[in-house]
Amino acid sequence: MTTTTAPAPLLEIDNISKYFGSVIALKDVSMFVRPGEVTCLLGDNGAGKSTLIKVLSGVHQPDEGTYRFEGAEMNLSSPRDALEYGIATVYQDLAMIPLMSVWRNFFLGSEPTKGFGPFKRFDAEYAKRTTKDELGKMGIDIRDPDQAVGTLSGGERQSVAIARAVHFGAKVLILDEPTAALGVKQAGVVLRYVVQAKQRGIGVIFITHNPHHAYPVGDHFVILKRGQVYGDYTKDELPLEQLIQMMAGGADLEALQHELERAAEEGDQAAENAAAGLEEEVEKLDELTEQRSEDGE
């Protein structure tokens, strides 16, 4: 698009396959994400999107294929490895512990410490403050960081998971349907996060079933179908109508043609609306932050 020479991929997989017993969850899947780009991963339920991101984040080890991070081939043996490289993930099931407090969940697995030797301990004060701050930035005011995550609303819980990944995702941010349970405003904030991350040079992999969320932020669209890559397009190659068509499924296309055309038209409208809504949201937030900083003085 605007760049003449594309930067080298940050994270790249080549012909990855993953089997669960007799189930072929992924077959010869290749994809990549460059720094400062958003790769959208699209596909039906059961297409293998979550399985793919679990391979990317070290939860599953691929049965075949290669995994390269910053050009070097590697095998991640656990999510801990991935986190150490700065690859953070929001899982579809959120990976939160219901009985634990918000701040303990936020830093679970990456606890900040203070003190030395046997007195080295979990820095609870810092953890609580950071949790509250990071969530505040998303427009979520958790009333009490000591509240158990199990008692949060679905969207609040999702926001905690996203804020956590954004906080730890130094190089790659992987989001598995992060906007599924979110209100319009919070979904807008998440999309804005994605754009911000991209501007900071982070590579983002973004899974969603909503073309109107994917299209405005995506640079690059990978479509998965029954465990295989069905298509891999840059934004230039793929008008929104076509994206929507592909997300609706190719086989039934003819029968659904008329309906789809209508949907595509509405979709255009909706995308514009969404974009306009997003802008408004951003402006409002900016105003608010200004106000707050003035208030503070």
Next chain:
Amino acid sequence: MTTGTAPPPVTEHDERLRKVGRLSRLLSRPELGAVVGAVLVYLFFAVIAFDNNFVSWGSLSSILNAAAPLGILSAAVAMLMIAGEFDLSIGSIVGFAGMTIMVLVTSPDQGGFGWTLWPAILVALVFALAIGWFNGILVVTTKLPSFIVTLGTLFIFRGLTIALTRTITNRTQLGGLDEVSGYDLAQKVFASSITIGGGRFSIAILWWVLLVVVSTWVLLKMTWGNWIFGVGGDPNAARNVGVPVDKVRIALFMTTAFSAWLVAVIQAVQFTGADTLRGTGQEFQAIIAAVVGGTLLTGGYGSAVGAAFGAFIFAMVKQGIRITGVDGDWFQVFVGAVLVIAVIFNNYIRQKAVKK
């Protein structure tokens, strides 16, 4: 600050947040049930066994002395249970570690090895940790419930203790530890006592307190504690955010084995000998103490302080029944009843805590 006209999404103070007092926060602690329970049980026996001197230093010391070994085990067991696992083999490890010490120090003409005491204690520690490690490895590699795995090792190590002791020494009981070199120091460290107001309080109580303090520190203040609660709350989620789940589990099985070793040493030194059956049934008593102390059987919730009060209740019931002259056969009935009541009460408290 918040008197402005704008309806901000982020305010200095959230209008939906009620001030919750210290009391309410205290109520959401897992050990609350056991603390209240301990007070109630004490008052109960203080009334019905007042004439039998239940309220006295002597009586208190025998309760605490009896509670100490159980308390030591239950502190470690509580941590393991918070991580969602069981260890039924600790009673057998108590037996195994105790016999290891005795076989090593018994003189060669009686079928032993004639070691001095401290090296024997160290070797027993290494064996105990190895058994704990073995339990942990077995659980994380087979992915079987630890209840089954450690039920297996319960029998394996009890059987080995009996079979090996008999093969080597031709006996099932070994004594005479007080004649072994190194006993004097060991006696001071593991079996001495001080007298307060007519009660003889054993040093095991100090070990118990120390273990509870360390466990509580680990659970609430350290990174490991966060991992333990995470592993018990949802092992998959914990793994996905980078918690080394298997490492945590193995370390905790080694911790329960360590506590079993400590109890074995304390009892061997105190009774100047060991028996192949020592520790039998203590795995269940430790689980009961932990559960009475508010630890969830399903993992993810609990405390070492609670388990300590659980052990205290257990010992109190035992002492109360003994000195009131009620037939000892009734002890198990009481323990079972206390357990069920405690679980019902804890469930109720926890639901209140989580719902607020």
